[in-house]
Amino acid sequence: MIRCEQLKVTFNPGLATEKRALCGVDLSIPQGEFITVIGSNGAGKSTLLNTIAGDIRSSGGRLYFDDRDVTALSAAARTRDVARVFQDPLAGTCGEMTIEENMALAYGRGKRGGLKLALNDRLRTLFREQLSRLNLGLEDRLDAQMGLLSGGQRQSVSLLMSALQPSKILLLDEHTAALDPKTAALVMEITDQIVTEKKLTVLMVTHSMRQALDHGTRTLMMHEGKVAFDLAGEERSNYGVKDLLNLFAQMRPDGEELDDDKLLLGA
Amino acid sequence: MGTLEIGFIFGLVALGVYLTFRVLDFPDLTVDGSFTMGAALAAALIISGVNPYLATISAVFGGAAAGLVTAWLNLRFNILHLLASILTMTALYTINLRIMGKPNLALIMEPTVLSPFQSLGIPSMYLKVIFVAVVVIAIGLLLAWFLNTQYGMAMRATGANPRMAQANGIVVNQKIYAGLALSNGLVALAGALFAQTNGFADSTMGVGTIVVGLAAVIVGESLFNSRSMLVIVLSCIIGSLLYRLAIAVALNADFIGFTTSDLNLITAVLVGLALILPQLRREWKARKAAKGDAA
Numbered sequence: 001m002i003r004c005e006q007l008k009v010t011f012n013p014g015l016a017t018e019k020r021a022l023c024g025v026d027l028s029i030p031q032g033e034f035i036t037v038i039g040s041n042g043a044g045k046s047t048l049l050n051t052i053a054g055d056i057r058s059s060g061g062r063l064y065f066d067d068r069d070v071t072a073l074s075a076a077a078r079t080r081d082v083a084r085v086f087q088d089p090l091a092g093t094c095g096e097m098t099i100e101e102n103m104a105l106a107y108g109r110g111k112r113g114g115l116k117l118a119l120n121d122r123l124r125t126l127f128r129e130q131l132s133r134l135n136l137g138l139e140d141r142l143d144a145q146m147g148l149l150s151g152g153q154r155q156s157v158s159l160l161m162s163a164l165q166p167s168k169i170l171l172l173d174e175h176t177a178a179l180d181p182k183t184a185a186l187v188m189e190i191t192d193q194i195v196t197e198k199k200l201t202v203l204m205v206t207h208s209m210r211q212a213l214d215h216g217t218r219t220l221m222m223h224e225g226k227v228a229f230d231l232a233g234e235e236r237s238n239y240g241v242k243d244l245l246n247l248f249a250q251m252r253p254d255g256e257e258l259d260d261d262k263l264l265l266g267a
Numbered sequence: 268m269g270t271l272e273i274g275f276i277f278g279l280v281a282l283g284v285y286l287t288f289r290v291l292d293f294p295d296l297t298v299d300g301s302f303t304m305g306a307a308l309a310a311a312l313i314i315s316g317v318n319p320y321l322a323t324i325s326a327v328f329g330g331a332a333a334g335l336v337t338a339w340l341n342l343r344f345n346i347l348h349l350l351a352s353i354l355t356m357t358a359l360y361t362i363n364l365r366i367m368g369k370p371n372l373a374l375i376m377e378p379t380v381l382s383p384f385q386s387l388g389i390p391s392m393y394l395k396v397i398f399v400a401v402v403v404i405a406i407g408l409l410l411a412w413f414l415n416t417q418y419g420m421a422m423r424a425t426g427a428n429p430r431m432a433q434a435n436g437i438v439v440n441q442k443i444y445a446g447l448a449l450s451n452g453l454v455a456l457a458g459a460l461f462a463q464t465n466g467f468a469d470s471t472m473g474v475g476t477i478v479v480g481l482a483a484v485i486v487g488e489s490l491f492n493s494r495s496m497l498v499i500v501l502s503c504i505i506g507s508l509l510y511r512l513a514i515a516v517a518l519n520a521d522f523i524g525f526t527t528s529d530l531n532l533i534t535a536v537l538v539g540l541a542l543i544l545p546q547l548r549r550e551w552k553a554r555k556a557a558k559g560d561a562a
Contacts, residue, residue, distance in 0.1 A: 053434070079436030092434070094427040097420075098494060104417075105424050109435040113417035145494060 001066050002029040002052065002169050002201070008060030009047055009225075021047040023225035024061065029169065034195055034202040036212040038244070039222035045205040048222065049171045052203070054078040065168050080110030083162035085155065087174040092158035095147030099138060099157065102146050103127045106161030130160050134190060152183035156190050163194050170195070172204035176211070188215060209241045223251045268392050272464060274511035275399040277479055278504035279457035281487065282410055283450040284480030285503050290414070291426040291446045296352040296477050297337045300359025301330040301451040303473035305458025307363040310372040310468035319380045323459045330455020333359055334447035342440050364470050371469040372462075379463035395464045402460070403504060406453070411500040419496075422446050454480070478534050483507035485541040513537065 009022040022044050029035060037045050050056040052063065054075030063071045065081050086092045093102050104118040104127075124142060132139040134156050138149075146154065155175055162170055172191070176184035192215060195202055206212050212219050219236055221229040221244070228251055231239060280298065287295035305326040312322035333355055340351035364370065381391075381398055389397070413419045424432040425442040432439050454476065462468040487506025491498055517533050518525050525533065 055433075075433055076436050076438045079434065084434045086430070086434075091428070091430055094424050094431055096427045097423060101420060101423075105420060105432070105435050105437075108417050108421070111417075111436070113421045113437065115413075115416045115418055117412075117415055118417045118420040119415070143494070 001031055001064075002203075003027070003064040004048075004052070004061065005064070006061035007048075007051060007058050007063060009044075009051055009056055010059045013059065021225055022051065022058070025225070025227055027220070027227060029201060029203065031168075031201050032199050033218055034200075034216035035204065035218045035220060036216040037203060037205045037220045037222060038207070038209060038212045039228075040248070043222040044225040045222050046173055047225075049084075049173050049203060049205055052169065053082050053084060053171055081168035082171060083109065083165070083167035083169070084171045085158045085162050085173070085175040087177050089151040089154040089158070089178060093146045093154050093161070096145070098143045098145055099131070099149075100124060100127055100142040102157065103130075103161055103164065107164045109165045111165075130164070131157070133193075134160065150183075152179050152187060155179060155183075155187050159187070159190055159194055163198050163200065168201060170200045170202045172202060174205050174207055177207055191215070209244045213239060213241065213244070221247060221251075268396055270511045270515045271508065272396045272399050273461070274508035275396070275403045275504070276457050276461050276464070277483060277511065278403045278507040279406065279453050279460070280476055280480040281483035281503040281507045282407060282500065283453040283457075284477065285484050285499070286410075286446055286450040286453070288481065288484065289426070290423050291443060293341075293348050293426070293443060293447065294352070295334070295337060295447060295450065296349065297333055297355045297359070297447070297451055298454040298480060299473045299476045300356035300363070301333045301454045301473075302458040302461075302476040303363045303468070303470060304329050304333060304359055304366070305455030306462035306468035306472060307366040307372070307458075307470070308455070309459035310374055310462045311366050311368070313374060313377050313379065313463075314372060319378055319382065319463065323380055323456065323463075326455045326459035327452045330458070331448035331452035333455075334449075334451030335444060337451075338444045338447040342443060360470065363473075367468060367470065370471075371467055374462060374466045374468070380460070381463065399460060399464065406456075407500045407504050408497075410453075411497040414496040414500075418445075475531060475534065478531075478538060479510070480507075482510050482534060482538045482541065485538060486510050489541055489545065510537070 004025050004027040007022055007025040008020075011017075011019040011021055025044075025048060037048070039045050047056060051058050054073060054077070058071060062069055070078060084092070094105070100119055104123060107123060108118065127142060128139045131142075136153055136156060138153065138157065146157070149157070158175070176187050179187060188211065194200070202216065204216060213236070218230070218232040220227050229247055280302065283298060287293045308326040308329045309319070309322045312325055313319050317325075337352045337355040340346045340354060341348045346354070381394060384394055384398060385391070387394070414423060421432065421437045422442045422445065424435070424437060425439045429439045432442075458473065461472070483506040484503055485506070486509050487502035487504075490506065490509075491502040493499060493502075514530065514533060517523065518527060518530070
């Protein structure tokens with residue numbers, strides 16, 4: 001269970017460039033829920049994710065993992081509970097290191113790194129077995145350099161890596177946005193598979209309305225640093241992309257047109 | 268023999284430089300100062316009657332402290348890494364003079380780390396090489412093992428992808444402190460061994476250490492292309508030996524007419540070539556590939 005209470009983030013406070021990125025977000029994410037988050041550019045989606053991860057310090061409000069107040073914890077200290085996959089396939093893995101080394105790093109997430117060898121036969125067997133589920137043939141290439149893999153393969157491995165250790169929440173930050181539509185669909189399929197199997201709690205930011213409705217159990221729409229809509233259950237299942245677009249239009253009383261093609265075209 | 272001995276000693280420098288430049292992606296010029304510091308501390312302590320082994324260990328800690336200062340300047344105050352290391356290096360020049368009390372110290376009649384082995388009856392010329400080779404190779408193996416431990420791998424991730432490292436719970440600043448301390452400790456050990464095998468410490472002996480270390484790393488890398496830590500570590504040491512050999516050949520070939528004072532130019536040209544050639548090869552390959560597509 002993750003709980004945000006009036007979470008606020010302000011960039012460059014007091015300066016001409018001051019930006020209130022989160023203006024009091026109240027959100028509670030029960031265990032096992034898969035939330036998709038949509039919203040236009042600058043709505044605060046990524047800020048919300050980065051604040052939960054601890055990369056961004058909140059300027060107000062509180063954040064709880066279960067009943068523990070983690071507002072003051074550093075990003076490194078939160079990694080025991082927070083797993084992540086980034087938008088950029090290059091960001092989530094080390095291109096200069098091998099697949100097995102990358103997985104060993106992820107296996108050590110939230111643990112103290114000691115002077116024990118990071119890899120051993122037991123781990124290699126585990127990694128090989130995990131990789132074989134991707135059906136990408138990577139299980140035979142444990143010692144291949146990560147940099148040799150395609151973007152889709154790297155994102156798939158990143159997903160596996162994020163699930164090697166238990167987490168209270170998995171943060172997916174548009175993790176398919178940098179992929180071609182076919183690969184994106186494959187990576188989403190793998191996402192669903194891993195999330196279901198490991199019963200993960202997920203917060204996934206996406207630019208695609210289709211994706212937001214087709215995956216997960218609950219959809220949030222963010223607007224100007226707040227949660228504007230929160231759809232779940234029956235109501236959500238009756239929603240189509242058209243309805244979401246209408247919601248978007250309602251939130252912009254000045255009649256601003258939705259010009260973000262990605263929202264409409266996303267796979 | 269002298270070439271081999273110095274080659275092995277600078278193998279330690281190469282390992283240190285590999286740690287900062289390659290593993291941590293932190294170009295660190297502190298080594299010019301920490302090499303001298305290692306020599307100065309070891310020499311000064313030995314002359315004042317301290318056990319040579321204890322003196323050598325103190326030298327390692329001195330170098331490590333210098334590395335920590337550079338890391339601190341960079342991480343705490345956001346001073347550019349190159350500049351931070353130049354600041355430390357400059358400060359170390361004075362500190363080293365203070366440690367020694369004068370610009371150079373002679374160790375000719377003093378006990379050294381080699382003294383306990385002199386009773387073995389091996390001629391001192393060979394003894395030095397064997398001793399240095401054993402020490403350097405042992406440290407190389409230890410380093411290769413270290414880089415494969417959880418801690419060492421975290422250090423490698425810190426340099427390769429700090430964001431990924433952080434997302435996996437690695438406290439990146441801590442790894443940079445540790446890496447710089449380790450690197451400069453190794454370089455100071457090289458300085459301490461150099462002073463004891465060559466019988467002196469001099470305030471200017473560290474000038475150009477960084478270039479020599481880098482040269483060794485690059486020579487090693489261009490010969491062995493591997494991701495294995497063991498191979499990489501050994502190739503640093505071999506690179507250092509080959510580099511020394513190349514220098515010795517260049518200086519001894521009378522027909523070329525080089526003298527010792529040309530050393531720095533030769534080094535710069537060698538390192539330059541080692542950096543330029545791979546780039547040229549890439550460009551040449553790309554051009555060939557483009558032609559192939561057109562045909």
